[in-house]
Structure formats: structure tokens, C-alpha cells
Amino acid sequence: MPHTAPDTNVPAVRLSGVRLDRGVRTILSGIDLEVPRGSITAILGPSGSGKSTLLAAITGELAPAAGTVEVFGRPVPRHHRELLELRKGIGVLLQGNGLLTDLTAGENVALPLRTHTKLPAPVIEQLVLMKLHAVGLRTAVDLYPRELSGGMARRVALARALALDPPLMLYDEPLTGLDPIASGVIMSLIARLNATLGLTSIIVSHHVRETLPIVDQVLVTANRGIVFAGTPAELEASEDPLLRQFLRGEPDGPIAFDPASAQPSARDALARAADAAPTRLAATPAAPRIDAEAR
Numbered sequence: 001m002p003h004t005a006p007d008t009n010v011p012a013v014r015l016s017g018v019r020l021d022r023g024v025r026t027i028l029s030g031i032d033l034e035v036p037r038g039s040i041t042a043i044l045g046p047s048g049s050g051k052s053t054l055l056a057a058i059t060g061e062l063a064p065a066a067g068t069v070e071v072f073g074r075p076v077p078r079h080h081r082e083l084l085e086l087r088k089g090i091g092v093l094l095q096g097n098g099l100l101t102d103l104t105a106g107e108n109v110a111l112p113l114r115t116h117t118k119l120p121a122p123v124i125e126q127l128v129l130m131k132l133h134a135v136g137l138r139t140a141v142d143l144y145p146r147e148l149s150g151g152m153a154r155r156v157a158l159a160r161a162l163a164l165d166p167p168l169m170l171y172d173e174p175l176t177g178l179d180p181i182a183s184g185v186i187m188s189l190i191a192r193l194n195a196t197l198g199l200t201s202i203i204v205s206h207h208v209r210e211t212l213p214i215v216d217q218v219l220v221t222a223n224r225g226i227v228f229a230g231t232p233a234e235l236e237a238s239e240d241p242l243l244r245q246f247l248r249g250e251p252d253g254p255i256a257f258d259p260a261s262a263q264p265s266a267r268d269a270l271a272r273a274a275d276a277a278p279t280r281l282a283a284t285p286a287a288p289r290i291d292a293e294a295r
């Protein structure tokens, strides 16, 4: 398991030739990617382009229709028991906080420890305080979720995701519903925890501007694939019309906001973009929209 004898040359996550379907629909295909250990990777892209679906493949919630998904050098298993083992090594912060409202912050953080370990209660109590301390909320241990601000509740959920010391953290839209100040706190916390605990982090986000400063690698999903993989600086410097439009969060541009209503000129520009970067941009006039939520 990831907890034991890590081979530091093996990436934390590797996808090779992966295709992901939902029912009869192919959401992503031809996916090759590596997430180096210790890094922070952002998965950005328009709504519905398959960002969360990629996370689901990493946790084994969605088996690939083709290709392989490896976490710390091991193929993601399909059997329930082995999957549960894998997931103990993956901390997930979901879009909603998922805190149980009738439990205190401390009891919420204790849940994974009570469920997955046989540690005695006093040890769990100490671990809970340590996790809450890591997110700057030790004093909130006895508060109920309704007594917490949105940002505090997100930090308690983060402490709970860290409870079992997972080497890999997945964040699905960690900033949803937070104001700019709380967003800044969460992003710097993600960066600090990644560095101090030696984690590997993957962040799915619509919040491009808030996310780019803390990440090492950016992947952009669109048009059923990964249309960009590189550093934040490389993304900012890209001349690719699709990426420029996405970065600016514009509904109008070379990529049609609503492909059904694309004008011929938009289609032409899209085709030119696809010709200019055939390996990175599999754009077609029927490609998914780039929408304004990308901001």
C-alpha cells in the first residue's frame, strides 16, 4: 500500500491510455498523465468536461473502459475490499463539506479513525486535536457545523480528510461557496499541508486565478481529453485560442459558447485551432462549450 516502502521514482498517480465512460457516453479518452510525488496538480476545464470523472477513476469509483490507472505504482483494484484499502490512502475533500450536522467538529474528524482503526479513545482524541491544529481550528473541537463559518467548516472537512494520514489528497472544488478571504486561507492551507506533510495533491477547480499560484502542474480538460498539460507559466503563456478563452473565462471567442449555435466563423476558428495543435487539441465543431464558470 502507499503507506509502506514508497518507491520515490514511481509517480503518485499515472494514467495510461485511459478511456472513461458514463453509461454509453465517452467522457474522456486517450488520457495519459502523471502526477509526480510531492507535487500539486490542478485539473481545470469547463463545466462537464470530465474533471470529477478523472478523480473518480483515481479513487476507483469509476473503472476505466480502457487503459490503466495506477496509484503509487499499483493498478487501482476493482474488488471491493482492495478498493477500501486503497481509499484509506486517499484523502478526499468533496464539493460540499459533508460534515455530519449532529456531530461536533471533533467527532466529525474522529469518524474515519473510529471506523478504520482500532486505536483507543484517548489516542483518537489526541489525533483529532492534532488534525484540527493542522488546519488552525483546535479550539473549534466542540463546535457543531452550524456554529462554523463556511471557511471553518471546509477546514474541519479538510482535517477529517487528513485523519488517516493519506499520502494523496484529492480536492474537488475546494473553494465553492467561499468568499475571497476564506478561499485564500484554504488555498494556502492546501499548499502548506502538501509541503509540511509530504503529500501529493490534486485539485479540481473552476477557480483558475486562485488555484494557479500554488500548483506545480496544470491539466486542462476539454473536448473529451486533456488539451493542456504543463506549468502554470506555460498555461499563461499559451497562444492556444481555446486556452486563452478558458483563462479569461469568456463565453464568446474562437470556441462557441453553445456549439449548437456556432456561427461558421466560430467553426472555422475552431478547426484552425485544432489544425494548429493536432495532438493537444482534438476540437471539433461539436466540442463541449467553454463556459463562463471557468472564472
Ligand SMILES: Nc1ncnc2c1ncn2[C@@H]1O[C@H](COP(=O)(O)OP(=O)(O)OP(=O)(O)O)[C@@H](O)[C@H]1O
Pocket (backbone or CB within 6 Å): 022, 023, 027, 045, 046, 047, 048, 049, 050, 051, 052, 053, 054, 206
Ligand atoms: N454518475 C454519473 N452518471 C452519469 N453521467 C455522469 C455521472 N457523473 C458525471 N456524469 C456526466 O459526465 C460528464 C462529465 O462530468 P464531470 O462531473 O466529470 O465534469 P466536471 O468537469 O467535473 O464538471 P463540473 O465542473 O461542472 O463539476 C457530464 O456530462 C456529466 O453529466
